[in-house]
Amino acid sequence: MDDLVNGRCGWCGTDALYQAYHDKEWGKPVRDDRSLFEFLVLESAQAGLSWITILRKREGYREAFLGFDPERVARMTDLDVERLMGFEGIVRNRLKIRSAITNARLFLAIQEEFGSFRAYVESFLPDVRPIVHHFRTLAEVPASSPESDAMSRDMRKRGFKFFGSTICYAFLQASGFIDDHLEGCLCRKA
DSSP states (O other): OOSEETTEEGGGTTOHHHHHHHHHTTTSOOOSHHHHHHHHHHHHHHTTSOHHHHHHTHHHHHHHTGGGOHHHHHTOOHHHHHHHHTOTTSOOOHHHHHHHHHHHHHHHHHHHHHSSHHHHHHTTSGGGSOEEOOOSSGGGSOSOOHHHHHHHHHHHHHTOOSOOHHHHHHHHHHTTSEEOOOTTOHHHHO
């Protein structure tokens, strides 16, 4: 895989959907908790799969998980799990579906405790500010960090599922808490 493809981080290749995601979303600071919940659901669904698989099913996830409204998802029941097991718009993995519901309940508890999920995430960052790396190659980009290790450890202690340090790091990248756009990437220049 090339480090830069068409001026972009090489991981997005030449797929139009992947490039649009890279250009418009990945690494851009997410301010609202509902969008953070969306990334939490999508990143945990991605465990063991490629991100493009989840990205292609994003609209299905939006439908299945009620517009990513954590309060509504937290109220989902076993009947909803069974219904979603038959829904082709998502990855039909019972454990991941259940984890989205469990994680929604825990997400709401964190909002209650910290005032917002964003404030919770920022509590793991040095100086409560996004981390901006200056990597030149994809090989330099880590799969985890001390911040993702600490956040994942705390989330697991609280009961979150499918949110190990690697998934946590991907969440931090996707939602702009960590900026890993490579030097020379058109998004870095913007």
